[in-house]
Amino acid sequence: WSAQGADIVLDAPLPRIVHKDGRHALLVDGKPFFMLGAQVNNSSAWPAQMPLVWPAIDKLGANALEVPIAWEQIETKPGVFDFGYLDLLLAQARTHNVRLVLLWFGAWKNNGPSYTPAWVKLDNARYPRVVDAKGELRDSLSPVFPATLDADRNAFVALMRHIRGKDPQRTVIMVQIENETGTYGSARDHSPEANKLFAGPVPAPLLTARGRTGGTWTEVFGKDADEAFHAWYIARFADAVAAAGKAELDLPMYVNVALRDPFKQQEPTSYSAGGPTDNVIDVWKAGAPHIDVIGPDIYFPETPKYHAVLKLYDRPDNPLFVPETGHTFAYARYLFDVMGRRGIGFSPFGVDFTKEANDPAAIPKSAWDMLEPFASNYRLVAPIMRLWARHAFEGNVWGASEPDDRKPVDLDLGNWKARVHYDKGTFGASDWTWMKPRPANPQGPEGGVLVAALGPDEYLVTGRMARIDFTAPEGSGKRAMLARVEEGRYDDAGNWVLHHVWNGDQTDYGLNFTTVPRVLKVKLGSYPAR
Ligand code: N0T
Structure with missing residues (x-):
């Protein structure tokens, strides 16, 4: 039974902050938030x-x-x-x-x-x-x-x-x-x-934190x-x-x-x-x-x-x-x-x-x-807030904003690498440096990307005003390719619902994010360099 809506409401779990291996999560309703x-x-x-x-x-x-x-x-x-x-x-x-x-x-x-x-x-x-x-x-x-x-x-x-x-x-x-x-x-x-x-001694917990056994404030902290x-x-x-x-x-x-x-x-x-x-x-x-x-x-x-x-x-x-x-x-x-x-x-x-x-x-x-x-x-x-918060606590995530200088940002994804560009326009591979950069937004930098690892070669990718290119790590003897790029969403139960598959112009020049919110599931593959 549920008392929701009645005079008595059952106590929901208390929000709390949990820690694991140097990571942290804020739990709301028992789940990372x-x-x-x-x-x-x-x-x-x-x-x-x-x-x-x-x-x-x-x-x-x-x-x-x-x-x-x-x-x-x-x-x-x-x-x-x-x-x-x-x-x-x-x-x-x-x-x-x-x-x-x-x-x-x-x-x-x-x-x-x-x-x-x-x-x-x-x-x-x-x-x-x-x-x-x-x-x-x-x-x-x-x-x-x-x-x-x-x-x-x-x-x-x-x-x-x-x-x-x-x-x-x-x-x-x-x-x-x-x-x-x-x-x-x-x-x-x-x-x-x-x-x-x-003029008195520094209190014990602070001494311990400083690795000291005694002393006054001036003795322990000097000019500070x-x-x-x-x-x-x-x-x-x-x-x-x-x-x-x-x-x-x-x-x-x-x-x-x-x-x-x-x-x-x-x-x-x-x-x-x-x-x-x-x-x-x-x-x-x-x-x-x-x-x-x-x-x-x-x-x-x-x-x-x-x-x-x-x-x-x-x-x-x-x-x-x-x-x-x-x-x-x-x-x-x-x-x-x-x-x-x-x-x-x-x-x-x-x-x-x-x-x-x-x-x-x-x-x-x-x-x-x-x-x-x-x-x-x-x-x-x-x-994707709940999914992201869970991966941030238990898995691997990356994120980067467009810097003031609009220089590309490299993400080390472990098995793969990604380079995020904030100044690429139509066409052009990542290394076509002769191409004119896309003019900056007069209001200032606004771009960013988010990447979460869903599996060894699979990533959730989203962003705004950015292009992301995936590469194989140097010396791996492989070249990366986009094996499949799906745009879709997660339903309330957390299942992925495919909307359509990206290919051609949508994948040939990196994955391009505009101001329209889109969530991608990206499967990477490779072929040998020689
Ligand atoms: C903040 C807010 C509000 C770069 C300022 C900032 C808020 C308070 N104070 O709108 O008052 O309640 O927490 C102080 C910034 C100091 C100077 C920063 C120099």
Whole structure:
């Protein structure tokens, strides 16, 4: 029997993150899931804004929506909670068949306490701010005061308890702890309370992680001691909040990162110091074992920087998850890289039709146009999302986006090789370099491919604005050929349904992907070179 639709709904399995051989998967309804996400603007989490949110989410075709839950909104007076907005959000998300990722805007929202209730942000004596090296106060709350942790944790526990009671369907699949923690303008808190801790020994779990047996912060971390100290205490704070929340409802929990430039050595006072920037990931991992994922918010549109960040956060101890990325044209293609790296999700920021922005130029002439490059990639991936997520966890997958320089990208498929071109026009073999390149899209690079191994010589292949050629590895004495190329789709039971076979112009000049979503099953064969 089923209780769906009745008053009682059977508990669905809890979403969770699993690990195997350095790989990771987000399980939703018990199976690997890739989040085709969207995050609303910061001031969109209000009932009156939702009519401007859902049309954008539906148009985008997202399967998960990231929405802030503001501390100031749920606990206006200490101990008095109001979850009216959350209840509305849960009901609407189910109607729109979209999962939710809730963002706990607590003590830190981009370094400051702007989303804390007035009784927190206006009471500096009880909830002290960071004191910088010159003795001046910064906006950021200090992580070392128990009253601040108690108040934040208490509200978060109430939130998680509420979700436990209202969400047997597991509409909520993940929770973000705080938002872009860290402090602008000071590497740590220099209050007397913090100074006392700073003069003390480095805590044991962090010593172990560093392979040390003892020492003060300065002895162990040298010139980086201030930042490591701040990172540790913010990580401990976030961990305590997450652990208490998980005791109510054991959902996957992550933190997001205000990044530093991956190529520049920067002073910690020039970024959100103490947050989980790439240089202190190990400090955070040691300090926050209840945080399942550290996810970079990527607002660098350039290919080398974007790739560098993906590499830094894609680790055996950290699933790759991009909880925020820019919503302009240049960012849409990076979905292909995140998927190729076996990531668990990707989400452009600022997806709604409220026309709210932090930059007058951020919303192009039509918000609708802005979504189209992301929407068309989501249309490509959505029908194969579950299959892909399973292969990313258990098999072999590859993905590549069109780089800024439009140079070809080589994929090593093991038995075979593939070269992906982003500038090929009509006709021409891969090595006909004299042919004129296809003119670039004036809006910028947009192409990408996805390849999943279905068997030793068989691949699922899809993409956008790209040509893919397969070759046999050099020195193999073989030449590759396309034995059979089928276009089709997977039905609900996961069976392949052939639509038609590609041949002739559709295969003679590589497999060419346009803006039309097409999924291919490619069987490779070979003949001897001589
Ligand atoms: C992000 C978003 C939102 C290249 C910005 C980015 C979101 C927060 N912050 O729209 O505020 O809530 O997580 C900060 C970027 C810092 C500078 C990056 C330089």
